[in-house]
Amino acid sequence: MSGGSLKLRGAVRAILGDNIDTDIIYPGRYLNITDRELTAEHLFELSYPEIRAAIRPGEFIVARRNFGCGSSREQAAAALKFAGVGAVIAGSFARIFYRNCINLGLPAVIAPDAALACAAGDELELDLAAGEIRNVTQDRAIASARLDPRAVELITAGGLIAYLKRKHAA
């Protein structure tokens, strides 16, 4: 995995509601798929197959609160990442899902009002280290939390595996 950038630009693919659980993101029936790249095929399969079909690399998924609640399945974060999602932006995240995203090098950004402050298709600019989101289409700023230093380190390394590899090689 190559290192990730802290400055991202892309369009909002979809805006989702509260409590989007990991069963919605990635159905349990596919948990025996342990090749991370292959998980992308089943992203949002039961409830939002149209999102999966339409995603283009670098696009953002925006949601309201408690995104990623429920099962600890890492495939939920992997499916988003390998489907090409550039970052997930939500009002809040469930804790295991949040850690999974960062560990896989997928930026997860906390922004309480994001779901209200943008529309599907809007172009956003993210500065993860500074905690800034700019809605370019609507020409407005969206309040967001700064990524904590530990997360910044993992995202720039390209995820926990790459980070630990480097650490043990050193």
Place this chain on the structure above:
Amino acid sequence: MGMTLAEKILVRASGRESVAPDEVVVARVDLAMSHENADLVRKSFLEIGRPHVWDPSKIVIIFDHRVPAESERTATTHQAVREFVAAQGIRHFYDVGRGGICHQVLPENGHVRPGMVLVGTDSHTTTHGAFGAFATGIGATEMAGVWTGGTLWFKVPATLRILVEGEFRPWISAKDLILYIIGRLGAAGADYRAVEFDGAAIRRMTVASRMVLANLSMEMGAKVAFTPVDNTLLDWLRARTPEPLEQVAPDPDARYERVLRIDAGEDIWEPQIACPHAVDHVRPLSALGDVPVHQAVLGSCTNGRLEDLAIAARILSGRKVHPRTRLVVIPASQQIYRDAMRLGYLDTLVAAGGMIAPPGCGPCVGVHQGILAAGEACVSSTNRNFIGRMGSKDSQVYLASPAVVAASAVAGKLEHPAAIVKESEPCLVEA
């Protein structure tokens, strides 16, 4: 200043003098558990490139989600994990037919003790807070990091204390209590928090019932959830491990973010049901009217223990499962299976028309052994009712206590146990 139980355990595990909520600490891990997703962990571990795991005696792997293997793909992942376990010298491995659901097998075999830091690649790892362990779920890649170095960073959680006094009404159990609490606090009501349960009603509970509370606390976002380390627990543990046991407890002057007081008898009048498609969508049974059910599931890491099978056997004894309904019963472990067989519970359930599936997760995660068709409704003693969790995205899952599952199986619709078994008796049976 006093410390909560979560703070106390993290202080010790991180070697610091004190900790405060929101601080990040690096703690040593005492026990690292995985199930089938050990294959994901294994792959991440191999990518990191270390030759050996940090301590093979502290890793436990238990197959439960797909047992016996339901597909060639699963069989292949099982095989890969078996080979890894042998190559790394991981002795605590529970293969198909040797264990059951991870959260049952771990304590049953004496792996969990008060004061431990325990991580598992399963969200319901919170269950082990019923044994006084700081126990929480993590992802597979993070676990590969633990396998590599034996430590993990934690943000110190603020603690929510829940005091439960009073007496449960007939047919009301730990499941109703925790569904009631989740209904009040919401799916994110304890997000990132530690939860401490205490009070007379909790201290009277069996260990099995306390596990229900710690298990379902995850569904309100809890990072860890404790019930008291008292003599009931220590006696239970002494029967399962020769290791010395410690009586850990929060300080009397610990600082809590919030204290919630509940009177079991005054606040909970009737069975609580989590309606589709959210665990916090909780209603009292009588508010639901006629809800026909096509399947009733008794099992899971929440409610597949001996006391759960006992109450179901009592309700189904001499009765038949309704023609419209299938009853699937899954003992949570091989040990429970044998005990239930010896005590005649399984015979009673089979005679009533129930089907016994092998110890494991069964249909809980929507893979096998009771998948729902579009338009079907299921009453289940499990812990999640998300869209498509047990099959079709157009099926409905109602979460309920084992007593309500059994009564509903007889009635063919959501039903109060008192409508099936006339005389009133307490719901918490000894197991």
